[in-house]
Amino acid sequence: AQSVTQLGSHVSVSEGALVLLRCNYSSSVPPYLFWYVQYPNQGLQLLLKYTTGATLVKGINGFEAEFKKSETSFHLTKPSAHMSDAAEYFCAVSDRVAGNKLTFGGGTRVLVKP
């Protein structure tokens, strides 16, 4: 069975500071990895994903994440936080069967201070 752990349910950053959200997974085989963002009162939007190839992946809104197999991690970063980044972020994994179900981490709520 797969599992996802997000370290820190809440993160507070200053505008312009680095955003770092941690995600570790457990899976018997290398999974597909995803980060989703949920803005208040909205559904989930895909930020970025890793399926194969280059381990550093870039997504929307200036976010990027690096897949580290040895550490079973997929941490999300953004060099400079913007007020519009305030949202909840979910890390998720699925096995390598196309269209398969997702297992989510607990989520990290990001607060951006002016």
Next chain:
Amino acid sequence: SAVISQKPSRDICQRGTSLTIQCQVDSQVTMMFWYRQQPGQSLTLIATANQGSEATYESGFVIDKFPISRPNLTFSTLTVSNMSPEDSSIYLCSAPKAPGLETQYFGPGTRLLVL
């Protein structure tokens, strides 16, 4: 990305009643998924809706409580039956999108409050 719509967007219901949530995808997909997001929590998969066969439920979810229909390749419904306040949640549907089908796209969710 896929365009997925849900109806209703929100509802307030009385305990003991049932609500049916609709999910429409803008293209044909083999599998659709239904998730629950309880207040302040992450998403939990309820079931996988397969066209032409019975839905597959995750541990802790049963068909009598959450019956699902999948009449064609672009549409599914989830019914929350005999509701109690503990069913107050956001219910989201998702579907994978071509070309690779590895990425799930989500609908905007249905916000349900049970009084």
